[in-house]
Amino acid sequence: MEVETKSGNAGQEATKKEEAFTHLAQGKRHLLVKDYSEAVASFASACQLLSQLYGELANECGEAYFNYGIALLELARTESDVLGIEGEGEESQDSDGDDEGEDEKEEENTADGEINHVENGKGNEHGSNEKEKNATEAEPKNINERNGTKDSKGEGKDNSTENVEDEDDISNLRLAWEMLELAKVIFRRQAEGNKQINLKLAEVHLKLGEVGLESETYVQAIEDMKICLEIRTQNLDKHDRSIAETHYQLGMAYSLVSDFDEAIGQLTLAHMLLEKRIEYLQEKGKQSSANSEENENPFYTIEGEITEITALLPEVKEKINDTKDLKEKTKTALMAGLDAKKEIAASSESEQGASSGSSGAFIVSLQPESDSKPVSDISHLVRKKRKLEPNSSEEKCSKHPCPEGSKLE
Known part of the structure; x- marks a missing residue:
């Protein structure tokens, strides 16, 4: 039984x-x-x-x-x-x-x-x-x-x-x-000592980063993509398309948190690596041979990949230019906002100055005759009180933080 x-x-x-x-x-x-x-x-x-x-x-x-x-x-x-x-x-x-x-x-x-x-x-x-x-x-x-x-x-x-x-x-x-x-x-x-599993782990981190972008948890998405980039860099050739893809994704993520300098840097690296990939493939084509990894796909051809990457390069370049334009527009908007705040503060000070002048005359008229200080000193004290008003002209304009409220819940 x-x-x-x-x-x-x-x-x-x-x-x-x-x-x-x-x-x-x-x-x-x-x-x-x-x-x-x-x-x-x-x-x-x-x-x-x-x-x-x-x-x-x-x-x-x-x-x-x-x-x-x-x-x-x-x-x-x-x-x-x-x-x-x-x-x-x-x-x-x-x-x-x-x-x-x-x-x-x-x-x-x-x-x-x-x-x-x-x-x-x-x-x-x-x-x-x-x-x-x-x-x-x-x-x-x-x-x-x-x-x-x-x-x-x-x-x-x-x-x-x-x-x-x-x-x-x-x-x-x-x-x-x-x-x-x-x-x-x-x-x-x-993953330890296993290249294929390490590359799988890198893909997992990249997809976790994409989930983070979809759910607007941008900081965590960037961290996952950084880990992916580190693993791929350690296990792949420098000209591999996967590394260029990771740089591109990182560039997009940095742009969403308004870190435009880092975004431009990552996108530029992606463009450069794709160009190197084309050079490598052209050299490989002259030798009329393909590596074992490329032969895994029965439909793969070197010419086909070169065509794909050549079509991608203008798109990446356009994204770099768009990010640069967005950086300048954001900078201009921030400066305009700062100037507007300064104008408002200056206008407020002038209005307060006029009202302080009239109140100062009222205060002077109420001062006792026995006061030993001259009238000019008393008006000077009134101006000091006006400077202690809560309105300040030194407010700084800061960037609006990128929302990180998760949609996962």
Whole structure:
């Protein structure tokens, strides 16, 4: 009996393992074709099965967590873009409609109706029931799988609330961060002396940085990207495109915190490394050979990569010029604000000076005749009191700090 039980358990484990890796392969395929909803569903199933088989922090789960985090991040970006566009359309419809139409819209504006507006860009609530059903079912199912629960599709749809799109977007970013953090822990444990795992760890930090940019936690995003750059610099050639990509991402992150000098520096480094990459590829093409890493992609050609990088260079250069222009505009605005404050302070001082002069005469008239100090000394004392007024002309104009309120929660 024990032998049969053990063999039965082994068979179940083998079946679960095969199913998990099937879901993982399907998720990668969906991710490749940018079908992020299906990718999220497949990776969620793979993560659940692998964590049951090996444990939540097992080495076997690292790849699944990493891909699941990427899929969630891309899904959150897609939903954020769609909601941003539709938000403008709904405002215009509200402004053009009459009062009666607005009342009807408020009565029918359930969570299902909102999803219809997002998907169709129209007010037709009956034309996209299938898309609506998929959108409402996908997110709760994935989150429930992560939490180890199994709700039915109907239950997932019934738990609708107002502003459901925003809540799903926040939960996707939050869950993406959690999965990437788990992947980071697993890869860091395996990274010592392993170049491939180190490069995976660098990718995890880069994606964590991208999550930080999406959630507006810019300082943490910069720190994660710095770690990515350090790992890639230690494990890759200087002309590798991945290093240039990291410099570019860092430049964008620094520009969001108004550190324009550092942003320009990072973007310039990215441009320079891409130029070096072209030179390297041209030399490599003359030798009619490609390294083993490049041969891993069956569709790769040196000429194709040179064409891609050549097309990227003007975009990077334009971004550098835009950042320089933004720096000058910001500096001009700050100087204008400082000058305006000085003018206001000077005007305030002149008004206070006029009022102090009249009050000074009043004070002089009330001074007793026995006072030994001359009138001019008394007016001098009055001016000293005026200088103690709280209005000061030495206020400094500071930059508005970049908001760091996290959208993850």
